[in-house]
Amino acid sequence: MANIGLYIELKDGIFKKSNRELLSLARKGGHHVHAVLFCQDAKPYMEELKGVQTIVQVKGADLSYQPDRYARTLASVIDEFKLDIFCGIYSAQGKDLFPRLAAKAKAGLVNDCLSVDLDTRKAVKPVYSGKLLAEYRIDGERALFTIRPNVIPVEPPAGLAPEIKSAAIDSGDLGTRIVEVVKSASQKVDLTEAEIIVSGGRAMKAKENFAILEDLAKVLHSGVGASRAAVDSGFATSDMQVGQTGKVVNPKLYIACGISGAIQHFVGMKTSKVIVAINKDPEAPIFKKADYGIVGDLFTVVPLLKEEFKKVLS
Amino acid sequence: MNIYVCIKQVPDTEASILVKDGRSINEANVKWIISPYDEYAIEEALKLKEKVPGSTVTAVCLGPDRVQGALRSALAMGADKAVHVECTVILDPANTARALAHVIRADKDFGIIFLGKQAIDDDAYQLHIRLADELAIPVATNILAFAFDGGKVRVEREIDEGAREVIEMAVPCAVAAAKGLNTPRYASMMGIMKAKKIEIRKIPLAETGAEEARNQVRLLKMSAPAEKPQGRIIPGEPAAAVQELVRLLREEAKVL
Numbered sequence: 001m002a003n004i005g006l007y008i009e010l011k012d013g014i015f016k017k018s019n020r021e022l023l024s025l026a027r028k029g030g031h032h033v034h035a036v037l038f039c040q041d042a043k044p045y046m047e048e049l050k051g052v053q054t055i056v057q058v059k060g061a062d063l064s065y066q067p068d069r070y071a072r073t074l075a076s077v078i079d080e081f082k083l084d085i086f087c088g089i090y091s092a093q094g095k096d097l098f099p100r101l102a103a104k105a106k107a108g109l110v111n112d113c114l115s116v117d118l119d120t121r122k123a124v125k126p127v128y129s130g131k132l133l134a135e136y137r138i139d140g141e142r143a144l145f146t147i148r149p150n151v152i153p154v155e156p157p158a159g160l161a162p163e164i165k166s167a168a169i170d171s172g173d174l175g176t177r178i179v180e181v182v183k184s185a186s187q188k189v190d191l192t193e194a195e196i197i198v199s200g201g202r203a204m205k206a207k208e209n210f211a212i213l214e215d216l217a218k219v220l221h222s223g224v225g226a227s228r229a230a231v232d233s234g235f236a237t238s239d240m241q242v243g244q245t246g247k248v249v250n251p252k253l254y255i256a257c258g259i260s261g262a263i264q265h266f267v268g269m270k271t272s273k274v275i276v277a278i279n280k281d282p283e284a285p286i287f288k289k290a291d292y293g294i295v296g297d298l299f300t301v302v303p304l305l306k307e308e309f310k311k312v313l314s
Numbered sequence: 315m316n317i318y319v320c321i322k323q324v325p326d327t328e329a330s331i332l333v334k335d336g337r338s339i340n341e342a343n344v345k346w347i348i349s350p351y352d353e354y355a356i357e358e359a360l361k362l363k364e365k366v367p368g369s370t371v372t373a374v375c376l377g378p379d380r381v382q383g384a385l386r387s388a389l390a391m392g393a394d395k396a397v398h399v400e401c402t403v404i405l406d407p408a409n410t411a412r413a414l415a416h417v418i419r420a421d422k423d424f425g426i427i428f429l430g431k432q433a434i435d436d437d438a439y440q441l442h443i444r445l446a447d448e449l450a451i452p453v454a455t456n457i458l459a460f461a462f463d464g465g466k467v468r469v470e471r472e473i474d475e476g477a478r479e480v481i482e483m484a485v486p487c488a489v490a491a492a493k494g495l496n497t498p499r500y501a502s503m504m505g506i507m508k509a510k511k512i513e514i515r516k517i518p519l520a521e522t523g524a525e526e527a528r529n530q531v532r533l534l535k536m537s538a539p540a541e542k543p544q545g546r547i548i549p550g551e552p553a554a555a556v557q558e559l560v561r562l563l564r565e566e567a568k569v570l
Contacts (some may be wrong), residue, residue, distance in 0.1 A: 131331040
């Protein structure tokens with residue numbers, strides 16, 4: 001039996017849904033699971049954390065994310081609770097925090113895992129942007145893993161209430177100092193965790209035309225993505241880019257509108273459960289990769305699709 | 315300022331990648347490029363050099379002999395010096411960081427180190443932070459905006475959709491570039507000619523303290539993922555096709 005630690009990510013106090021995947025992974029193996037969370041009050045999260053043996057609640061006057069402090073705090077939690085394996089989400093914060101923690105803890109780290117075997121410390125992750133899968137094993141005293149969102153099947157929390165222990169946040173010097181967090185004016189859906197994504201390509205023709213995708217996205221409560229061609233043509237911002245040099249996304253449903261399906265785009269969304277392609281060109285490579293395709297002009301099809309979704313989802 | 319940029323040579327984004335004997339890829343017919351995020355790092359390093367008189371940009375790359383092509387490209391873009399850490403084995407990120415840190419540490423006056431946020435081959439997403447840790451300097455990752463005012467560095471880092479963290483660091487420090495930071499320049503003909511004359515300094519891996527035996531993360535095997543079965547085109551007029559699509563998404567795919 002190993003001591004497993006999980007970094008439970010809270011965003012402005014909200015329990016990130018990908019935490020459930022971490023918990024589902026860790027509850028299975030018969031290990032002693034520690035859920036580590038930075039919060040003043042752990043009670044709101046108790047229901048989600050059932051079946052975990054120990055909660056390590058990190059407290060302090062200022063719990064705002066400062067990478068140096070978080071990394072040092074977690075390194076000392078790993079020491080104190082003798083954690084053999086420590087896992088988190090491959091999120092914007094996880095990507096920043098886990099390498100720092102790995103460096104502090106002198107441990108190996110595999111990011112973006114699709115599966116992790118806690119007994120053997122083996123993990124599978126996509127490499128070459130998902131063109132291949134690689135299996136790694138972490139040797140050494142400790143092993144760190146981050147897990148790609150939307151991959152591990154979620155099981156509802158079950159089991160006994162955990163014991164709560166506390167730890168203090170590190171208050172040492174900051175080399176890397178976050179001085180401000182600027183929120184975006186529009187509350188966009190996080191593409192890497194989105195359940196549905198509507199994406200546009202070069203055939204969108206103009207920046208303004210993305211409005212029809214935004215309208216569809218509103219009905220589906222989905223994120224809006226774009227291909228590299230659309231970003232490079234100035235139709236969409238680079239934070240919207242899905243693909244090898246953009247974001248890798250993993251939604252339940254990916255609707256590609258006017259996207260030809262170049263390999264560098266495909267590798268960014270190929271693990272979507274269902275891919276829908278809408279394209280005027282019946283020869284577009286995207287149709288070979290999509291589960292469902294409609295050959296037609298996206299400016300006709302997308303508005304119709306919006307109306308149809310509106311009808312069935314209301 | 316002595317500016318450094320660490321780059322990696324990777325297969326072109328459009329390349330098909332095939333596994334050869336389990337742990338490596340078939341390199342025949344692969345076109346090699348500088349990892350795209352590293353190009354943003356090079357560009358930002360060159361912009362900083364233009365702003366701070368007397369600066370030099372040194373590009374560092376670890377890998378087999380072929381990576382000298384990547385270093386030549388960096389020189390052609392405008393880097394002044396190039397260092398090749400000769401390595402033909404697979405190193406884990408901590409080991410790679412050890413090797414690169416050895417090169418940079420030898421320069422007592424190193425300033426800002428630029429890297430890409432990740433290399434698009436193994437996507438390990440940690441070298442920048444491991445390197446900064448080796449050098450005991452601050453680091454910021456996934457950077458979309460960079461400014462240096464002569465004293466400190468101020469950067470903006472993309473977090474969840476659209477939101478940004480504004481980060482300040484003292485120099486020396488490391489900065490890991492994301493797409494959107496800048497538009498990398500093309501090498502000029504003059505740059506290419508000049509690059510040919512610059513000698514690339516070679517450092518054997520054994521000198522750096524990094525070695526395969528110290529790997530904590532071991533690559534066991536690589537394989538091709540299962541192919542998705544081909545989907546189907548929904549026939550009919552747009553209105554009918556859309557109706558059928560939504561029905562299939564609900565009843566067959568069950569994603570709604």
